[in-house]
Amino acid sequence: MSESKYHFETEAIRTQAERSSFLEHSSPIYVTSSYVFEDAEDMRASFTEEKQRNIYSRFSNPNCTEFVEKVCKMEGAESGFAFATGMAAVFSTFAALLSSGDHIVSARSVFGSTHTLFTKYFPKWNINTSYFKVNELDKVESLIKPETKILYVESPTNPGVEVLDLDFLGKLAAKHNILFVVDNCFATPYIQNPIKFGAHLVIHSATKLMDGQGRVLGGITVGRADLIREIYLFSRNSGPALSPFNAWVLSKSLETLAVRVEKHCENATRLAEYLEGHSNVLSVKYPFLKSHPKYEVAKKQMKLGGNIVAFEIKGGLEKGRDFLNKILFCTLSANLGDTRTIVTHPASTTHSSLSEEDRLEAGITSGLIRVSVGLEAVEDVIEDISQALS
Incomplete structure (x- = not known):
């Protein structure tokens, strides 16, 4: 095959x-x-x-x-x-x-x-x-x-x-x-x-x-x-x-995977670059950002950076919850890879049953936000996430 x-x-x-x-x-x-x-x-x-x-x-x-x-x-x-x-x-x-x-x-x-x-x-x-x-x-x-x-x-x-x-x-x-x-x-x-x-x-x-x-x-x-x-x-x-x-x-x-993924990655790159300069963001993880610790490895084995952006919000657990509550049109869901942009705060949702020690072992900090970047106009996605961070 x-x-x-x-x-x-x-x-x-x-x-x-x-x-x-x-x-x-x-x-x-x-x-x-x-x-x-x-x-x-x-x-x-x-x-x-x-x-x-x-x-x-x-x-x-x-x-x-x-x-x-x-x-x-x-x-x-x-x-x-x-x-x-x-x-x-x-x-x-x-x-x-x-x-x-x-x-x-x-x-x-x-x-x-x-x-x-x-x-x-x-x-x-x-x-x-x-x-x-x-x-x-x-x-x-x-x-x-x-x-x-x-x-x-x-x-x-x-x-x-x-x-x-x-x-x-x-x-x-x-x-x-x-x-x-x-x-x-x-x-x-x-x-x-x-x-x-x-x-x-x-x-x-x-x-x-x-x-x-x-x-x-x-x-x-x-x-x-x-x-x-x-x-x-x-x-x-x-x-x-x-x-x-x-x-x-x-x-x-x-049949449409290639064209969809290209646009997902274009949007995710722009969001990641925006978040790197935000005053309420401590750090950003995206494979094709030069600040990613494994940037060179990612460039070697990946064609594009993917549609997932992770960032650390200032204020930890409570600010993570507050961020979700302020989101206007991006979706709060446990899924990812959708046409719709999805945001999650793992420490208070999908991984809340784990102890803080276990979460940290898995690389999940209290203020970690995961964004599955969709196919909307990226300017609208950035605006929604920006106002939720403010």
Whole structure:
């Protein structure tokens, strides 16, 4: 699946399911739970996988196949499987590949639900995790044990927009013969391709920029074919598959991913530059600002800076809450990657259940504001955020 004949935008638009006898221009939605067989031999060969064909929509569906094929071409991956949500992709990937006694090395700055899997649920099955801070990559190797199976990171991270050196980590994983898994949700395949830097698997919450309009949930894991085979077999039996309708929406959304992401990043850059000069802002994190501590790394592995801007507001927790209350048209929501600009204050909302110590371990300070910059006129976004800061 990984061979691309055309440019990114062309593949995103022209990769389609095989046309039916109706010769439709746009792929239809295959709303069916199952598929029929011509005779007993056809059915036998299908279930033994001598024939590659659709059997049941929990296993595969033309819409899901089209979506997966597009993402594989975008990421340079051999194969993939699509899931009902991003967290279904994360859980199923780990559950399929890990056994009791295995060990994970992960950056501490990961999505909250991923952290919960690592600390609350996986230990029940004797699968444990060692964390490293994103600014201490020199300590990662010391965490690797004989039983370590996976090295896992997000880059850029949620919500602090830290950047990790994927090339360094990919080489480290190769040195120790462990799997390197990257959550590429914030960057999208248009901005960053972790497989080029040694990743074996790449995970996305398609709910975010891939959909881009806050309509549907979805997730996907792509990468090395033998690993995807194991993930497919686990998912075929456990049932976290993406629905045909959501796959259809996501596949159509990918046709505009490039133009949307370009505008998101243009707006985010302008907002980040404005915030750097604001008197009520202590610091700004955006990968393509020269002030970002990993600016050079970001320029090496990312095409653009992404649509997420994080900044530290003066006044800490109370001023963070006050900022949310003063927002006029930007949305207060836990989602991101939408056409609409979304603002959150993690310390008082999404990460409020964590202790202050745990929040700081994850890079979440009391005054941290995360902005998912949308596609509105950026002057209006800046004006709204400016008045809320005043």
